[in-house]
Structure formats: structure tokens, C-alpha cells
Amino acid sequence: MENLIALLIAAPLLGAAVLLVGGRRLDAVGHWIGTLLSTVSFVFGLILFVDLLGKGAEHRTLIKHLYSWVPVAGFQADVTFRLDQLSMTFVLLITGVGSLIHLYSVGYMEHDERRRRFFGYLNLFLAAMLLLVLADNYLLLYVGWEGVGLASYLLIGFWQHKPSAATAAKKAFLVNRVGDMGLSIAIMLMFTTFGSFAFGPVLNHAGDASEGKLTAIGLMLLLAACGKSAQVPLQSWLGDAMEGPTPVSALIHAATMVTAGVYLIVRSGAVFNAAPDAQLAVTVVGAVTLLFGAIVGCAKDDIKKALAGSTMSQIGYMILAAGLGPIGYVFAIMHLVTHGFFKAGLFLGAGSVMHGMNDEVDMRKYGGLRTYMPVTFITFGLGYLAIIGFPGLSGFFSKDKIIEAAFAKGGTEGWILGGAALLGAAITAFYMTRVMLMTFFGEKRWQPDENGHEPHPHESPRVMTIPMILLAVGSVCAGGLFSIGDRFLHWLEPITGHSEGNSPLSAAAVTGATMVCLVIGVGIAWAQYGRGPVPVVAPRGSLLTRAARRDLLQDDFNHVVLVRGGEHLTRSLVYVDHTLVDGVVNGTAAGFGGLSGRLRRIQNGFARSYAVSMFGGAALLVAATLLMRAV
């Protein structure tokens, strides 16, 4: 059974290799090869899942040692995989949702001449993400971690003839690299603290290390998580990443990539549990990001960017939950899974809308689409209800638990975090209702483009709608399925641990408050976008709106400080290197042998004769010394 773990990763990896090396011969069938291998991986995952269910809760960890990777004195990195309840959950999400996205892409990318390559990259993405969640040590996890970065780089920049896509891809990789630095340093700290960076030694002995070291490790892991999961202050790449084809956004936001940071923190729970300061930092990052993303989501007219803001915000909830410790771990992962369903569904729905609207993304040019694309409308609508936490749908269960856990942290912190989470719920209801109303309700607002082509909105083909329907089913049912009888809690508890906090508010009060927030959010959105017509040109808006449209000015800050500052720094260094360093070294040498003056004479064409004479001199010196000693 353990061998199946390796095959789970091998299947999409093989797909990537075959599709990328195979060349044009495979153009006709490439997309089906990619989809098939992704599905094969999902089937392997199901088999392993059934196998795990058959074992007792305490024996659900499978280890597969493949080979010794980097053996150096005192340093041992192996290619070893670990499948337990936590990685199993991710495997099913990654391969399940991933396979649906593959299927959808068959239709969505039908007219792209580089479709085979696209599927190669998709498979690479899955393989890297599977490696990330199945690795048994942090260095192997790092390989998957950066592999995900590479795959996202290739996919965000897939249409790289567009300069904006190429820039967005580079930006995503670079911002992620800043996070990766954190992971590198965390691994180095683990090595000097524990002499190892395998999960077993680090997590089982975390309690023996000093709190200072653990806090440092925790903060570095948090930096890593911020990069991959687009959390403040490393969130700026996520909005630009929309330059990639829409299925890529679904993959990045739901099944892979941004969930990696949550995985990392929950997996390293033992470290964080013993480092309260690091935990506090995690919760702060989560709370700030959940509001940041929500506010940005309110101001965007680009449907994909509005959804991107929403992802940032929802991942913020998960990070917040993960920072709460054993109260929150299970719910962080549960929200991650339910979010995987509805966010993938929403993105695929957005892609379906764009598919029918000549790739228009501006929601102000949509309107009334519900009659033109009913399947998209219903599936998107169910995803919408799930994300705002409509009672009974999956987002309701998972988000509610996180808000409850935040209050349960206790003290002022608990009130602040819980309040932020509640406020976030209201804003979520607002911006998602806004998306829904602007896209599917009201009057049609689209017009012919400059070439006179008027969009003819139509429903997408079956190959695209079937994945959307399946994801909608997940969005509706997953939450209830997990929560009734605390199934998900019991499944994950052996790995993450669990504790009930003492919430100052009763569970019913939290749910009630959340419902009030939901109604307020929906109400305001309806008042603004439902009652009257939506203007085709965006109004100027308040200061906050304008700032939110510019991602709360973070890009402007980056541009002025990092890009401009960096350009000045490198330019002046080029000058310094050319004049000062080169000059001083040459000048110093001139002090001994007139090197500088002679270097200048080279321009006169004496170069060769001089060089030869110089070398001759050296040879003479050697000969003379030899002779002197011999005599």
C-alpha cells in the first residue's frame, strides 16, 4: 500500500514529463493524457483513503522511504513520504478538485494552440503540490514548495506574449521567493536546534527546545506561509496572478498553492503550540489579511480580481484559525476543504461567464446573465451562498467554527480577533452579493467592442459545466457532511490535537451574530447594486474605494520603495564597480608595478607584447630563483 504513495506523485509527474518533452506529436491527445493521469492520481488517493479508514484512528500513518537523497556528515535528507489524516485530506482535495479543473480546461483551452503544454504545466502543479503535502521532512517539502512556485510561474505567465502576464508571473515567483527565504531559514534553525529537519524528530521534540528558538522557527515558517498563501505583507502577487488562464486561478486558489501556507502551519503545530508569540503573530496576520482581502474585494470591477480578494480574505480566516492553536487547527483545514469546493466552483463559473462574453472581465459590462447561462448561474449561485455562509451550506459550518474559536482565545485578543472575523463575514456577504448582482441580475450592459462584435452570451459546453455542477454539490453538502457527528474533527484530531476553548459567547450567540452580519452585508449590497441600475463607468468613489481599487496602495509602496529604490541601488553599484572597485584595485597595483598606467597603454596596441614580456619576466624570475637555490 505504501508504494501507492509514490505512485500518487509519479502519475502527474509522468504526465508533465511526457507532455512537455513529447512535442507536437501529442498535441491531439495531450489534454486527455493530462486529465487521465490526474484522475489516476485521484483514484490512488481514494484507494489509500479507504485503506486508512479501515485502520484504527491511531494507526493511520503510512511511511514510505524511497531513497537517501542528500547524505553528508551530520546532515541527512531522505526522500520519504508520510501519509496521515492531514496529508490524506490534502491529497483528496488536490487530486479531486484538480482533476475537475483538468476536465474543465479541456473545454476552456480548446482554441489555444499550446493546450498540450498547458496540461503539462497543470500536471506539474499537481505533482509539486502532492510532494509538498506528502513529504516527511521539511527539505523535501521545500522541493514541492518551490515546485509549486515554478508551476505557478509557468501558468500565470502562460500567455507570455502579453507583457502583463510575463510581469505577473515574475512577480509571483519573486514574492514567493521572499517567503521561501523564511522556509530556508526555518529549516536551518531546525537543523541547528534538533540536528534534523524530519517531521518526527522536530515535532516530537519541539517541547525540548528553548522558546526563543521555537519562536524564531515559527516566525520564519509564518513568513514562508505569507508568501505562498498571499497573506499580508506578501499578498501583492495574488491579484496580478489573474493574468493566467482562469482554470489556473481556480487551481491556485482552491486546490493548490495558497493552501500550502495553512498546511505548513498546521503541520508544524507542535512548534507553534510551544511558541505563543509566534502564534499571536499568525493570528494577527490572519485577521489583518481577512479584512484586507475583503476590502479589496469590494472595490474591484474585474470579476476575477474580486474573487482574488475574496481568496485572500478566506485564507486569512484559515491562517487565523491555525494561529489559535489546537482549538483552531481542525477548523482551519475544514474551511480549507469547503473553500476548495466553492472557490473552485466560483472561479470556473467566472471562467464560464468570460467564455460566453468574449473574455470580458469587467462586471460593469455584464448584467442579467442568469437567463443566458442558467447552469453557470445556478452553480455560481450555490458557490456564492456557500461562501457567504448561508445556513446549511458548507461555508456556514466551517466559518462559524472559526469565528467561535477566535472569541474563545479569550481576553482582549479574543474580542479583537472575533470582532475582525465577524466584520469580515459582513464584508464577505457584501462583496459577493455585489459580484452576484452585477453579473447575473439587472439589465444587460454589454456593448459591441471597437470591431463591432457584440458578445453573444451562451452556456458553456458540457465538459465545462459538469465540473461546475460537481463542485456545486460539494459546496452545498461538504460542510454538513463534515460537521454532523463531528466527523471531520474525529478524523483529524489524532494529528492536530484538539481542545475546546472557553468562549465568552455561546455558540448560538456567535451564530446569531454571524447571521446578523450576513443580512447587513447582503442588504447594503442590494441597496447599492440591486435596487437601481449599475453604472457602466465606475463612479469616482470614496478615498477608501479608490485606495482599495489599487490594492490599498501596496503596489504603489512596492514600486516606490522596492522597484525604484532597487533600480537606483543597482545602477549606482554598477557605477561603483566600474570606477571605484576596479579603479582602486588597479590603482593599488599601480603602486607596486605601475599596473594602471600600463593598462591604459593597452589601448595603444602594445597589449600583446607587453603581456608576453610580463609573462617572460615571471618565467625569468622562476628560473632565477631555481638557479640561485641550485648554486
Place this chain on the structure above:
Amino acid sequence: MSFPLLTATAALPAIGAVATAAVPAAQRTAAKWLALLVSLATLALAITVLVRFDPDGARYQLTESHAWIKDFGVRYDLGVDGIAVALLALTALLIPFIVLAGWHDADPLETGSKRWRPTQGFFALILAVEAMVIISFEATDVFVFYIFFEVMLIPMYFLIGGFGDRAHEHGEKAASTQRSYAAVKFLLYNLVGGLIMLAAVIGLYVVAGNFSLPEIVQARANGSLHMATSTERWLFLGFFFAFAVKAPLWPLHTWLPNAMQEATAPVAVLITAVVDKVGTFAMLRFCLQLFPEASKWATPAILVLSLISIVYGALLAVGQRDIKRLVAYASISHFGFIIMGIFAMTSQGQSGATLYMVNHGISTAALMLVAGFLISRRGSRLIADYGGVQKVAPLLAGTFLIGGLATLSLPGLAPFVSEFLVLVGTFARYPAIGVIATFGIVLAALYTLVLYQRTMTGPVKPEVSAMPDLRARELVVVAPLIVLLIFLGVYPKPVTDIVNPAVKQTMTDVHKTDPKPSVEAAK
């Protein structure tokens, strides 16, 4: 007496060089094939060395020893340890690719310049450099090492000064002047380094009475050879200076960008991937073994200089407008990592540094040779002259990207393993330096991806729209390098197994043990 395998490995390219030079002027193609065959045969000998070498056996193996200049105790002593074997194999491996990549670099110009470009000479010089580099890795006699370390400069000088890129933005005359400048700068920097080393070599002889590395090391270890602290430090500095010029270490690096920029791409690879490695190799073999106490004394300063090299080289790479200069500054950054790994004085650092030398050789070769193919198509080294190449030459762009990803040490490719080992090995003893060096990985991503974005993506520039994709010969050069990068990234054990015992020996020589983890129970 057994077959002198090490001598043969060095002698074969030397004889090949003479034979190639002797091919009649009209038979240019024959000269090329001869050079290629000789380099392949040398590779076969190097593989034999690799196979015959027993990692767990004696420190120096396949030894040969003959008296040479009796009055001075100069002996023709050869022998290889794991570190030397790895670098010898790297050298022998890269030369056939360099020859093949430079297949047309020395063809006579059809029109225009009257300059005579002797094809025979070009390939003969490459083989001559190979012979000298190989014997530098093999020599266990300090004087023999010194001779070849210095003589190597002559063929390199002619390779840099005599052969450049075909097209040049300021015309052939300006190109020739700049080439001469670069070649002489290369020669003078290295000669100054060499002369200072010569003084130290003589000084060592005065103190020790012979030139034999193993004998001096043993005499120092058992106390029969005493060296005053100041003497040891002066001698160390003499040796280290020469190696730091060759490596090159900041602030002695400024010859490298000029040389790599003006030389043809295969020669640039020869400089940075092969010749410069003699410098870092010699730090490990001579500085650390002969002068362990002085090495430890100088460690803080050297670590700071290597840290400056890492960050400074990467920042300078970001600011370059010339593709080859960019790769040169990237190499300076990478040499900083190698030197840092050597002087961190931990097993991980030194194994990592040795592995780094091998991996950097392969990754730079991949990146630089593809860059050379690109430059030969458009006739410009300026990044701004390219754009959208991916669309017209996807294979070229793809291999360029893989070379770039190796340069930025992407996990899964070989350089990641060595870079991480160096970082972790440094961090274990000097956390602050390790953390600052980690910034290098962000900067590496910056200069690589900016280079890729500006040249390969975006709208297709009219000047590149007719650019052909990689040809068969070029693919034969690049594909094996990429396979190796992936293989050694996924399975570096074959190299680390050879290197580890030698590193253990070196650690013993400098009387250093690895720092212990604070929670020992965890292991």
C-alpha cells in the same frame, strides 16, 4: 609499475593539443573532429579514474611519484582525493561540450576583417587548458601545482584575446581593442596573484625543505615541522591571494566580467566553470591543509568578503545590460557561496562547496552556452535587443529557462542541493552570515527571471522574428547538461559519496568538529 593513469589523463589532451595545432590549415573540419575525439577519450580516462577511485580507501589514490629537480626536492607527485576526482571528472565532462558548442566560433570570416582566425589554434588551446587544469587537480607537489597554475594563463590569454563574438555593436576594430583589454586584464590580475604566490611557495620551501603536500601536512600534524604563527599567516596570505584572484573573490573580481563578456561563450564557460575552479579547489587543498591555524585566523575576514561577493555580485547582475556580463556577475555571487562553504569549516559547508563547484560548472555551462547560441543568432549581447524569442524559438527559450532555474538554485535541480548545504553549514557556525547570504536566493531569482522576461517573453521583436530554433548540434550540447542537472538534483549521492571522506580528512586537518544541535535527543 602500474599504468600511470593520472599522467595519461593529463597527457592525452596535451598531445591532442599539439596534434590539433599541427593539422594543415585547409583541414579545419578535421581539426575540430580530432579535438572532439581527444576530449571524449580524455573523458573516458577520467571516468576510468572515477571508477578506480575508492572513496573509502587511502586519502590520495592512483599516486605516481618521480624525482624531478632533486636539488630542490621538487617531485613529480600526482594523486587524487575525492574532491580532486570530482573536479577532474567535471573538467573532462565539460570540455567536449565546450568544443562542440564552439564548433563554428573560430571559422575564418568570409568577408570584412582580414584577421586570421586559426581554427586549429582555437581547439588546440582549449585542449591545452584542459591538460593544465587536470594536472593542477592531480598535483600533490606544491611546485608542480604552481607551474601549471601559472602556465595555464598563456593559452587562456590567447583564447580570450584572440577569439570573440562575431558581431559587435561598435565594429570589429573596437571589438578587438576591448578583447585585448580584457585579455591583458585577465593576465595581469592573475600574474600578480601568481607572483605573490611564488614568493609564498619559495617561503614554504625555506621553512619546510620540500614541496610535498602530504609530507608537509604530516610533518605539521606530528609536530616535527614547526611554523611560527606569523610565518604561517604570511604564507597563507600569499597562497590565498592568488586563489582569490582566480576564484574570483570581491574585490579582486573585476577582470572576470570583462573576460567573460569579450570571450566567446564556450571560452567564457571554460573560464568560469573550469579554470576558476582551480582557485577554489586550491583553497581547500592547499590553504586549509598546509596552514590550518592561519586559515582559522583569516576565517572571519574571508567570510565577510565572500558574503559581500554573494550579495554584491547578485546586485550587479541585476543591473547589467549585457547578457554575458550578467552571467559573469552571477558567477561572482556563486563563487562567494563556494568560498563561504569552504571557510565555514563544517562538514556540510565543505561538502556543499565541493558539490557547488561541480554543479555550478554544469549549470553555468548550460546557461552560458544557450546564451551563446542566442547571441550568435542576433549578433548582439545586449538584453534590450531581444524580446519574444519564446514564440519563435521555444526550444531555445525552454533550455535557457532551465539553465536560469538552475542558476537560481531551484529545488529539484543540482545547484539547490549544494547551495542549501553551504547555507546550512555556514548557518550552523555563523547564523548571522548564513541569514544574510540567504538574501542571495531572492536576488538570484530577480536577475534570472528579469533576464528571461526581457529576452524571451513579450511581443516578438522584428529583428528576432526569423530566428531559427536550436539546431541538432546545439541540442546535443544542451540536452545532456540538462539531464545531468536534473539527475544530480534528484540523486546527488554518487558525488557526495566520493566527496564526503575527503571532506572529513580536511576537517581533521584543520582540527574542527561540527557544532552540536542544542536538542541532541531529537536525532
